[in-house]
Every structure is written in C-alpha cells, then in structure tokens.
Amino acid sequence: MQRTTTIIDYSLQEEKIARYAKALSHPIRIRILQFLDRQSCCFTGDFTEEIPMAQSTISQHLKELKEAGLIQGDVMPPRIKYCINQAAWAEAKKYFNEFFQ
Amino acid sequence: MQRTTTIIDYSLQEEKIARYAKALSHPIRIRILQFLDRQSCCFTGDFTEEIPMAQSTISQHLKELKEAGLIQGDVMPPRIKYCINQAAWAEAKKYFNEFFQ
DNA sequence: ATAGTTCATCGCAAATTTACGATGAAGCAA
DNA sequence: TTGCTTCATCGTAAATTTGCGATGAACTAT
Numbered sequence: 001m002q003r004t005t006t007i008i009d010y011s012l013q014e015e016k017i018a019r020y021a022k023a024l025s026h027p028i029r030i031r032i033l034q035f036l037d038r039q040s041c042c043f044t045g046d047f048t049e050e051i052p053m054a055q056s057t058i059s060q061h062l063k064e065l066k067e068a069g070l071i072q073g074d075v076m077p078p079r080i081k082y083c084i085n086q087a088a089w090a091e092a093k094k095y096f097n098e099f100f101q
Numbered sequence: 102m103q104r105t106t107t108i109i110d111y112s113l114q115e116e117k118i119a120r121y122a123k124a125l126s127h128p129i130r131i132r133i134l135q136f137l138d139r140q141s142c143c144f145t146g147d148f149t150e151e152i153p154m155a156q157s158t159i160s161q162h163l164k165e166l167k168e169a170g171l172i173q174g175d176v177m178p179p180r181i182k183y184c185i186n187q188a189a190w191a192e193a194k195k196y197f198n199e200f201f202q
Numbered sequence: 203a204t205a206g207t208t209c210a211t212c213g214c215a216a217a218t219t220t221a222c223g224a225t226g227a228a229g230c231a232a
Numbered sequence: 233t234t235g236c237t238t239c240a241t242c243g244t245a246a247a248t249t250t251g252c253g254a255t256g257a258a259c260t261a262t
Contacts, residue, residue: 007153008152008153008154018128021126024122025123026119031111031115034200044208045209052108053251056212056254059209059210059211060211078260080208080210099131100194145240155223156238157222157223157239158222164240179230179238204262205261206260208257210255210256213253213254213255217248217249218249221247223242224244225240227238231235232233232235
C-alpha cells in the first residue's frame with residue numbers, strides 16, 4: 001500500500017460506520033445475518049446447509065462478522081451457537097440511521 | 102481466489118446492500134459523503150484541501166463512490182462538480198432501513 | 203481406546219483494495 | 233504558442249480479502 005505520509009484521525013462515527021459497512025460488504029454475510037435474524041440463533045452447520053460454499057469459507061465469514069461485533073458465538077460442544085449481538089446491531093442501526101439522516 | 106465450485110444466486114436485496122456497504126466501508130468515503138451532504142456539491146479540489154491524502158487517492162475514492170452510484174460528477178471545465186445522487190442515496194437508505202427493520 | 207461429529211484454523215493462490223507519484227488530457231489565460 | 237490549473241488515469245507496490253482443501257482441536261459415543 002506504500003503508506004508513506006498519510007496519517008488521518010478519523011472520527012468515531014467515521015470509524016464505526018466504515019467498520020460496520022465493511023462487515024456488510026459481502027452478500028454472503030448479508031444472507032447469514034438475515035438468516036440469523038429469522039432463526040434467532042444458528043449453529044455453523046445450519047449455514048453450511050443453507051449456503052453452498054465450503055465450510056471453511058463460511059466459518060471465515062462468521063469470523064468477520066464476529067470481529068465486527070455483529071454476532072457472537074457461544075460454545076455448546078461440539079457445536080457453536082451463533083446469535084446476533086443485539087447491542088452492536090442496535091448501535092449499527094443507530095449509526096446508519098444517523099448517517100442517512 | 103480459486104473459484105472452483107461455488108456459484109450462488111444472490112437476491113437483489115443481498116446484492117444491493119452489499120454493494121452500498123462496500124462503498125461505505127472506508128472512513129475516507131464516509132467523510133467525503135458527509136462533506137458532500139453539508140456542502141450539497143463540491144469540486145475535487147475541495148476534498149483535497151479537506152482530506153490530507155494524495156489527490157490521486159481521493160480521486161480513486163470518488164470513483165468508487167461514483168461506481169456504486171452514490172455520487173455523480175458533472176464536468177464544469179476545468180473542474181468536476183460532485184453531488185450526492187439523491188435517487189441512489191434514497192435507495193440505499195431504504196435498503197438499510199429495511200435490513201435493520 | 204477408537205471412531206465419529208462439529209467446527210476453527212492453517213496454508214495456499216488469486217483477486218481486489220489502497221496508496222502513491224507521474225503523466226497527460228482538457229480547458230483557460232497570457 | 234506557452235504556461236497554468238484541475239483532475240482522471242496509469243503503473244507500481246503492499247496489504248487485505250476471498251475461496252478452497254487439509255488438518256487438527258474438542259467433545260461425544262461406543
């Protein structure tokens with residue numbers, strides 16, 4: 001990326017919106033979130049049945065959503081139960097609403 | 102990316118949200134859009150004064166926003182006047198509202 | 203102990219994104 | 233014509249994203 005000079009202080013709002021938007025920037029992740037929203041909670045296996053992609057790829061998208069804070073995973077051996085993180089979801093909603101007026 | 106097997110039909114909604122989200126996934130582009138929203142319209146030079154990045158980099162981000170449809174550029178030699186594309190903006194707003202309920 | 207299930211993570215490859223400086227097109231002014 | 237301004241685009245480099253198969257960790261059941 002050849003980052004030579006630029007250092008920019010982004011506002012919290014700029015950072016937050018960009019971060020959440022990045023998490024939403026792939027159609028598979030939109031599908032995962034909407035699926036989660038309907039089911040309330042899912043195991044990884046539910047997604048691999050629903051979405052025709054390699055299990056490892058889906059796991060990677062779940063990780064991206066988790067790192068953005070939008071979902072959380074609770075260990076229930078041998079499975080992992082994913083739910084939407086309602087607090088983060090509400091925050092994202094607030095920031096996007098505000099952004100679009 | 103080694104795309105060997107997977108072909109997924111995304112819904113229009115999935116595609117639209119992901120596409121707009123991608124455009125919003127960089128804090129500089131958030132800043133550009135908010136700046137545009139306040140000023141109603143700007144020339145490229147206004148951004149280069151406001152944002153401490155190379156002119157070519159800013160131009161590239163404007164291009165990304167233009168390709169997503171969120172802004173439009175009108176040639177006013179020797180400058181280019183950028184405005185928010187209100188129709189696309191309204192559409193993005195609608196999709197995000199819908200997505201967040 | 204062995205075998206099966208569920209899932210994250212690793213290693214790799216290709217594509218895309220991000221950033222820069224340099225260049226050049228388009229137009230204006232002298 | 234020559235020179236100036238404004239801006240997109242090109243070329244390049246580094247980082248990140250996306251996707252896969254393979255592996256292995258963690259747990260359950262036999």
